[in-house]
Amino acid sequence: MxxxxxxxxxxxxxxxxxxxxxxxxxxxxxxxxxxxxxxxxxxxxxxxxxxxxxxxxxxxxxxxxxxxxxxxxxxxxxxxxxxxxxxxxxxxxxxxxxxxxxxxxxxxxxxxxxxxxxxxxxxxxxxxxxxxxGCYPTGVILSLEPLLEDGLLAESRTVTVAAASGVTGAGRSPKPHLLFAEIHGDYRAYGLGNDHRHLKEMRALLPGVPVLFVPHLLPVPRGILETISVAVAPGVDAEAVRAAWTRRYAGSGVVEVLAEGAPALRDVVDTDRLVLSAIDNEGLAEPTVTLVTAFDNLGKGxxxxxxxxxxxxxxxxxxxxxxxxx
Amino acid sequence: MxxxxxxxxxxxxxxxxxxxxxxxxxxxxxxxxxxxxxxxxxxxxxxxxxxxxxxxxxxxxxxxxxxxxxxxxxxxxxxxxxxxxxxxxxxxxxxxxxxxxxxxxxxxxxxxxxxxxxxxxxxxxxxxxxxxxGCYPTGVILSLEPLLEDGLLAESRTVTVAAASGVTGAGRSPKPHLLFAEIHGDYRAYGLGNDHRHLKEMRALLPGVPVLFVPHLLPVPRGILETISVAVAPGVDAEAVRAAWTRRYAGSGVVEVLAEGAPALRDVVDTDRLVLSAIDNEGLAEPTVTLVTAFDNLGKGxxxxxxxxxxxxxxxxxxxxxxxxx
Amino acid sequence: MxxxxxxxxxxxxxxxxxxxxxxxxxxxxxxxxxxxxxxxxxxxxxxxxxxxxxxxxxxxxxxxxxxxxxxxxxxxxxxxxxxxxxxxxxxxxxxxxxxxxxxxxxxxxxxxxxxxxxxxxxxxxxxxxxxxxGCYPTGVILSLEPLLEDGLLAESRTVTVAAASGVTGAGRSPKPHLLFAEIHGDYRAYGLGNDHRHLKEMRALLPGVPVLFVPHLLPVPRGILETISVAVAPGVDAEAVRAAWTRRYAGSGVVEVLAEGAPALRDVVDTDRLVLSAIDNEGLAEPTVTLVTAFDNLGKGxxxxxxxxxxxxxxxxxxxxxxxxx
Amino acid sequence: MxxxxxxxxxxxxxxxxxxxxxxxxxxxxxxxxxxxxxxxxxxxxxxxxxxxxxxxxxxxxxxxxxxxxxxxxxxxxxxxxxxxxxxxxxxxxxxxxxxxxxxxxxxxxxxxxxxxxxxxxxxxxxxxxxxxxGCYPTGVILSLEPLLEDGLLAESRTVTVAAASGVTGAGRSPKPHLLFAEIHGDYRAYGLGNDHRHLKEMRALLPGVPVLFVPHLLPVPRGILETISVAVAPGVDAEAVRAAWTRRYAGSGVVEVLAEGAPALRDVVDTDRLVLSAIDNEGLAEPTVTLVTAFDNLGKGxxxxxxxxxxxxxxxxxxxxxxxxx
Known part of the structure; x- marks a missing residue:
């Protein structure tokens, strides 16, 4: 010095x-x-x-x-x-x-x-x-944007995001519905109607993708898990999705693409990682891949x-x- | 006597x-x-x-x-x-x-x-x-069958069921992944790939409806909440869905249709009730209604x-x- | 009418x-x-x-x-x-x-x-x-008063009450330290120094008994478990304690005396019962009996x-x- | 090599x-x-x-x-x-x-x-x-041995240890009573009767100190909090206890002595620290100090x-x- x-x-x-x-x-x-x-x-x-x-x-x-x-x-x-x-x-x-x-x-x-x-x-x-x-958009956009850019999504099909977050996502100012005795043993959807304030951010980054976003409140302090169902273009499968992610996020020490299985909340809580996974679905007329994306709302989020x-x-x-x- | x-x-x-x-x-x-x-x-x-x-x-x-x-x-x-x-x-x-x-x-x-x-x-x-x-099918079928019968569903569209259950749904025989220290603070999707054993039951009762079913394991002892996204036929909205349910379940002391809002897990845990709700979504090209259905997996389930x-x-x-x- | x-x-x-x-x-x-x-x-x-x-x-x-x-x-x-x-x-x-x-x-x-x-x-x-x-005094007084009246306590010995309560005991007005994210995974002693406001009530009902009362906050919504250690008079043991309770509470549908073992919180939560138990201790010069008393702070409490x-x-x-x- | x-x-x-x-x-x-x-x-x-x-x-x-x-x-x-x-x-x-x-x-x-x-x-x-x-003895012995050596304990008085531990203390082999659905919302004393297997270790290290040890099982994954009540020799108070600890543990980066207040479980979970605290009690004939000692059973424990x-x-x-x- x-x-x-x-x-x-x-x-x-x-x-x-x-x-x-x-x-x-x-x-x-x-x-x-x-x-x-x-x-x-x-x-x-x-x-x-x-x-x-x-x-x-x-x-x-x-x-x-x-x-x-x-x-x-x-x-x-x-x-x-x-x-x-x-x-x-x-x-x-x-x-x-x-x-x-x-x-x-x-x-x-x-x-x-x-x-x-x-x-x-x-x-x-x-x-x-x-x-x-925002926390939710981080996972949704990192999951979907490579698919959008590479043309892997079926056109005009609603993409359904069932997201669940720990309660620190709601902040630390004391509100009655965030008291321990209210949250313990509970689970609920909120922000219903597809007008959560994070949607503007998702729509701006994913133009033309009709996102249906349903957040849920988990009885845990932290962590977000997003279960995303996407109709895919003809011939596309989970392997193609993983390949698109891998091309895009190669070299990142933060974003990880799982070769198989899906991440659980405890794999990411107290870390700054974000873990992506994709699974093919059986028995549907429209080919549909389910993406499970997990990260800590206070970390990568x-x-x-x-x-x-x-x-x-x-x-x-x-x-x-x-x-x-x- | x-x-x-x-x-x-x-x-x-x-x-x-x-x-x-x-x-x-x-x-x-x-x-x-x-x-x-x-x-x-x-x-x-x-x-x-x-x-x-x-x-x-x-x-x-x-x-x-x-x-x-x-x-x-x-x-x-x-x-x-x-x-x-x-x-x-x-x-x-x-x-x-x-x-x-x-x-x-x-x-x-x-x-x-x-x-x-x-x-x-x-x-x-x-x-x-x-x-x-089965517990999951009870909620899915009671939610969807009246819509199917009344022709309220858009044709050939995947119905996405994001379900979450408390751990008693997995039974009482001791398995390492059900230990308290494993579940506390965790949340995860399981049964991925759309081949959960309950799907046969749903398909048998909902012929022709392509159901994508993704269950999740909640860190709570009991309760199921199912968030179901359905593309609806032209002119159909949440109000029409509620009307179909009300016609079907009038007189039931067990099945309740909410006029507004959605049930939380704590509204149904330790009861034998099943509560149905439907919410219109904004900002989507395809009209889509979200159904939130809650009940106790050990009660009505x-x-x-x-x-x-x-x-x-x-x-x-x-x-x-x-x-x-x- | x-x-x-x-x-x-x-x-x-x-x-x-x-x-x-x-x-x-x-x-x-x-x-x-x-x-x-x-x-x-x-x-x-x-x-x-x-x-x-x-x-x-x-x-x-x-x-x-x-x-x-x-x-x-x-x-x-x-x-x-x-x-x-x-x-x-x-x-x-x-x-x-x-x-x-x-x-x-x-x-x-x-x-x-x-x-x-x-x-x-x-x-x-x-x-x-x-x-x-008060909730805590209900358990302490019902546990100790029959022993005091029947002369079963050793004279002038401090009676140690390690009590633990669910968070509803602290009421429903929102305070930052009662938020879910603060209580989840935590446990702490509070009201240290033996000046909890409930002590006046215990002292008024248990004259001459030197009570040391240490409450703790449990990460559960409800229930109180009090672990009370008492030095007993010569010849007194857990059996004598149970006999004194049984005489006093015979006929009560609310107060139960266990013949063996000790109650857990889940035995009493969501009930109006109060369960008393007494266990002899080995290896101590002064004969000492441990009382474990459980009830729901919102029920009997x-x-x-x-x-x-x-x-x-x-x-x-x-x-x-x-x-x-x- | x-x-x-x-x-x-x-x-x-x-x-x-x-x-x-x-x-x-x-x-x-x-x-x-x-x-x-x-x-x-x-x-x-x-x-x-x-x-x-x-x-x-x-x-x-x-x-x-x-x-x-x-x-x-x-x-x-x-x-x-x-x-x-x-x-x-x-x-x-x-x-x-x-x-x-x-x-x-x-x-x-x-x-x-x-x-x-x-x-x-x-x-x-x-x-x-x-x-x-052992985990419990680590906290009990580090808390009490300096007091014993410095002659701060009243003679022949039972030292009461109300300890509480997270469930990882019971190991990872699957047992029915350690399932999530059993522990969630529960709390209980166990090992009653003063014959816990850890007592041999405490007695060997604290000769002549009559320890009454009552462990409890907390609905948290990890952490131990021990609330220890000790009758002290004439003239001894919490300040003297802290001084004895400070002399003994000066220079340790692991053991910390709080100048005021008491540690909560969340202060030590996921760390290798052990935190000691001592509080004077009011209103007792026998001068008695309460020690609250916290650490992670998997860390320092x-x-x-x-x-x-x-x-x-x-x-x-x-x-x-x-x-x-x-």
Missing amino acids: TNDSSSIRTPRVGVVGGSGYTGRELLRILAGHRGVQTRWATSRSEAGRPTAVRGLPYQDLGFEALGDVDLVFLCLPHGAAVPWMEAADAAEVRVVDLTADHRPGSGREEGVVYGLTERNASEIARARKVANP AAGQAVQNMNLMLGLEAEEGLRCRR | TNDSSSIRTPRVGVVGGSGYTGRELLRILAGHRGVQTRWATSRSEAGRPTAVRGLPYQDLGFEALGDVDLVFLCLPHGAAVPWMEAADAAEVRVVDLTADHRPGSGREEGVVYGLTERNASEIARARKVANP AAGQAVQNMNLMLGLEAEEGLRCRR | TNDSSSIRTPRVGVVGGSGYTGRELLRILAGHRGVQTRWATSRSEAGRPTAVRGLPYQDLGFEALGDVDLVFLCLPHGAAVPWMEAADAAEVRVVDLTADHRPGSGREEGVVYGLTERNASEIARARKVANP AAGQAVQNMNLMLGLEAEEGLRCRR | TNDSSSIRTPRVGVVGGSGYTGRELLRILAGHRGVQTRWATSRSEAGRPTAVRGLPYQDLGFEALGDVDLVFLCLPHGAAVPWMEAADAAEVRVVDLTADHRPGSGREEGVVYGLTERNASEIARARKVANP AAGQAVQNMNLMLGLEAEEGLRCRR
Whole structure:
């Protein structure tokens, strides 16, 4: 550290709104990341309490804190990221926004790169502003886009996504229906009617694919499993689907394609991995393949992907800090 | 009880294989049933231990026990019901077989009435031999058959059933993957490939409907929730679906049609109810309705339906003993 | 209702604050109770929504509702029962107060009978005002008082109570530490330092017994299990303890004394039973017996005991409406 | 590997019986350990399947495998470690035995060092044979021994240990009472009567202390929390207890003494830490301090401690590979 040229200085990052489930997970990853220095994490309610980063308590800070960092993560309630994005822009600080505020379909996506890492790696590497994808769309788009691009989907057929998520996906602000005594032993569909707010994001990235998305709430803290049924074009089978994925995701340490079987939630919880699988179905007139995709909503579905994006934006090792080994 | 004419004698029943989850649930219902007398419950492994019926321990009994009862429930491992069915036939004892051994598609269904209560009530009332339906098929068939009959389904379109069940559906014999430490925090699809053994039963009852059935294992002890996506015929919507169900299930104390919203698992667990709901979907080219159907796999999915069938077979009050109130 | 002789009119009851966990459980019991008519249940937040009693929605009512009932249950937040008790007194309506406001040690216990049913049955039967015991004290006092009275405890020895409760014991108002994602997989001691608010009640009923009470929070919705270690007087053993309990609780359909073994939570959850057990310990210089006592915090620990008290106060069958069978 | 002095060769280790919960956890730690090379892991039932160590499948191996390693871990069913210990002795291979077979009180402890790391560090560093402590005793002995040595305990007073453990403590062989549907929502005391097999170990290490040990089974996969009530000598309080611990465990990265409050299970699960806390109690004639001690039964309670011992025996960094940061 004798020479202070910025090229060798360890990049410095900050976390705005670090006391929700996403922010805490992000700080957990940053605590083990050897390529960046976490300078601060803001939280009004938890100010003074320790974060996962040794020696770094939460602080109640405003925009002035941006002067101290090269990149900032926004882990705020949806809607609250807009002024921070503007302030970071003015301060010439890179941003990874984990809210929905600048995602495709939000109306504020202009000039912001969509941070689906495996899809947009080169744009992300050059971006100042990145919108981290929603949890459900991450799995749906990574599962379907290669099939769409390679023409493997039957035309105009509804693609049915039965998704199930752990309760941290609903955030940490206390609501009666998220109390332990309400969730224990329960399971339910929600967001019925195909108007979940994540659909805009899926539709923007999968133009022309009619997606029917039905989310369910699981009695587990974390993890998402998406069971996706797709009518396929003539001659297409699960093997062709796996081949399309393998071409697209070769080299990724985060996305894994199973040669057989399907992932369970416990294979991915507490990791930053996303696991893809495809199975042929018997006894149907229309050839249909079932895709089972699993990942941690707080890992690849939020904080893990945010760190992937940071690694690209700061020119660090692609998987530094990530929990990708089984 | 001074007069012993059989017309006023309380019917006597027996339970073969009463120590699994289904048998125990059945005995719990029978313990509160005022219209029958439970004479015995067999179990080799639990012989001598108490059942839910006061004063009735499990016994290790053979066919000779049939001489003592008017109706017998078979709660055996699949495959073991065949000789008991024959012995009961010879002894002229009525049978409700809760195994898969005599269900449609088993190859042994001849002369046995399929005990889907709301569908076959009059045949069941006259039957000596009834095959109690499988848990998953109960929900799928009750959901879809009225739509099929009324011509509400779009032709040749795959009907996707994403089903999720609590672990008692897998039985009580100890297997490593059903240990608490394996299931806690997990969720997974299983039976992938559309060849679950329950499909034969669904296909037999829903001829011409291409069903894609994907079951999942929930980290809860009991309950089934089925999320069914159906392309509908022109002009059909959720309201029409509800109307078809209401016509069919009017008067049932067990099957309930929700006017709005969808049932959660906790609405039906520990009851014998089955709750149907239908929701229109936005933004799809093909009009598609999502059905959410919930019930307890041990209630309407097994022991509750068995008692409904017994009530019909013995000429008792239709819902006597059942747990149907919310 | 043409004839108004009180001896044949069905008593009418009301529930104030019926939408918390205790109030909902009480309404569930009342829904199956054949000896009373539930006239109303108040709740501001749930007004208009259904209760467990068929045809009875929650209403937002004030003191004027007291004119319509013979007995009222108070299921309010602690502190809020005082004005209702006064209003009920003025209206000459009997009260079962499920809050801590009038319990022993509260400073407001004068003129109010302590509703520990098995201890004070005759006073309760004559009382207008009854303070329903706290959940933890119910188990501790029923376990220890017969031992104290019969001189079975070693003198001046600390009695250690390691208690564990499901989370409904903490109520239904949403707090961050009671969210599903916080409780799942966790277990902790709380109220450390021997100053839990329930201790006043235990000390008032167990004078001279030095109780060390350590509660723990279980990752289950309901149920309490108390593991109590007592140094016993010379010559006393578990058999003597069981004999003292049996003498005291003979005839009770609610309190059960196990001849051997100890109850588990699942033996009592969703019931109104309380199960007592005592086990001798090996290898200790001081003879010490371990008592394991289990019950449902919402059953015998709250709503079940409240209904026991109501049955006594209204001259009904002692166990009418209660869930006491295994 | 033909020559180079042993001082620079990476030590090689093997795991016997690696497919139970303890063995799998050990392999997970070894997978991230930079100071040793894991050569093999044996399992008959899982032979050919992957372990947590990349590229290392389970193998079905016999004693001959000992020729390939410097140290072997025995993760066998209790009773099965004796012949392996003899074979390792003959082969001059170091052993960490995670079974109960050579622990104090087993009758086979001669010549085997008791591997309670913080207590016996220097003997362990020189040992060829180490018996890894039982899970419950690890917490009880680390909590109490400093108090015993410093004379802080009141004489002849029963020390009450109310312990609770996750179900992995009962092992991975399938037993009906460990099925998910049995444990979910349950909680129970077991091993009643003060004759748990771990008591011999506690008594051997805490001579003269009358320990009353009551274990409970928690509906969680992992973690142990021990609530220990001790009558203290005149003038002793929680502060003095913390001081005794701090003197004893200074410098340990594994054992932590809380300055205030008490640990919850979630603070220690999935780590190798053990957290100690002490709280003064009010309102008791005999001064009594409550100790709350938490750790992961698979971490410090088994595999984590085994790796601590290995690190000492092989002269590696004390906390290499361990998960000790919050």
